[in-house]
Amino acid sequence: MTDSERSPQEQLLDAALTHVAFDGWTETTFRAAVADTGMDPVMARALYPRGAVDLALAFHRRGDAQMVARLKAADLSAMRFRDRIAAAVRYRLEAAEDREAVRRGTTLFALPMHAADGAKAIWGTADLIWNTLGDISDDVNWYTKRATLSGVYGSAVLFWLGDDSPDHQATWAFLDRRIDDVMQIEKVKAQVRGNKFLSGVLAGPNWLLGQIKAPVRRHDSDLPGHWSGSGKP
Template structure:
C-alpha cells in the first residue's frame, strides 16, 4: 500500500496557528511550528522562505479558497448582484476559524515593511470574489471594481474585529451600508453619462481609460510573491 505523502505546508500552517494567538505571525511562531511538525528547518524554509510572513499569507489565501468553495456551492440566480457581492464578503469573514489569527495578521500587515504584501492579499480577495461572480471586464473597470471592493472588504474586516454584537449583526449592517455607498457611486456615474455636456466628456474619458487592460494571470500558489519567468 502506497503511503500518502505528507503535506508539510498544511501541517506547518496548522501548527503555527496554535502559536499565533500568543506570539503573533512571528519567527517565534514559525520555529515553534517547525518543532511541532518535526520537519527539517531547511524544508520549512523552502516552503515558506520569509517564514511567518509567508505563513500569514498562506492563511489568508486559505480563507479565500474556503470562500470560493462556499460561494460556488450557492444558488445565486435569484439574488441581486449587490447581494451576491455582500454575500461573498460575508462568507469570507464568517468562514474565519480563528479571529485572533486575523487580528494578528492585520497588525503584521499594518507595518510599513509589510503593507504592500497586505494590500496585495486584500486585492487578491477582491479579485477572487469578482472572478467567482463571473466578472468579464477586461478594461479599466477590472481595476475599479477590485479597488472598490478591496476598500469595502478591508473596512468590514476592521469593523468585525471590534464587533461584539450578537452573531456579528452590526458587522453585516455595516457591510450593507458600504455596499449601498458603492451603488450610489454607480448611480451618480450613470446620471453623469446622461447629462448633455458631461456625458460626452465622460464618454471621452472612458474611451481612453478603457484601453487599459488587466495584467496577465500569475501564479499565486508560490510563496514570497515570486513570479514564474515568461
C-alpha cells in the same frame, strides 16, 4: 483529516495557528511550529522562505479558498448582484474562524515592510470574488471594481474585529451600508453617462480610460494591466 492526509504546508500552518494568539505572526511562532511538527527546519524554510510572513499569507489564502468553495456550492441565482457581493464578503469573514489570527495578521501587514503584501492579499480576495461571481470586464472597470471591493472588504474586516454583537449582526449591517454607498457611486456614474453635456465634457478622459485593459491572462506576464493604443487587448 490525519497528518498523513495533509500537505507539509498545511501541517506547518495548523501548528503555527496554536501559537499566533500568543506570539503573533513572528519568527518565534514559525520556529515553534517547526518544532511541533518535527519538520526539518531546512524543509520548513523552503516551504515558507520568509517564515511567519509567508505563513500569514498562507492563512489568508486558505480563507480565500474556503470562500470560493462556498460561493460555488451556494445557489445565488435569486439574489440581486449587490447581495451576491455582500454574501461573498460575509463568506470570507466567516471562513476566518480564528479572529485573533486575523487580528495579528492585520498588525503584521500594517508594518511598512509588509504593507505591500497585505494590500496584495486584500486585492487578491476582491479579485477572487469578482471572478467567482462571473465578472467579465476587461477595461478600466476591471480595476475600479476590485479597488472598490478591496476598500469594502478591508473596512469590513476592521469592523468585524471589534464586533461583539450576537452572530456579528452589526458587521453584516455595516457591510450592507458600505455596499449601498458603492451602489450610489455607480448610480451617479450611470447618470453622468446618460447626460449629453457631461458626456461631451468627459469625452477625452473617457477615451483615455478606454485604453486601459485588464491583465492579460498569460503565464509569462504578471503585470497589473497593459496599454493598447488601438483600444483592443
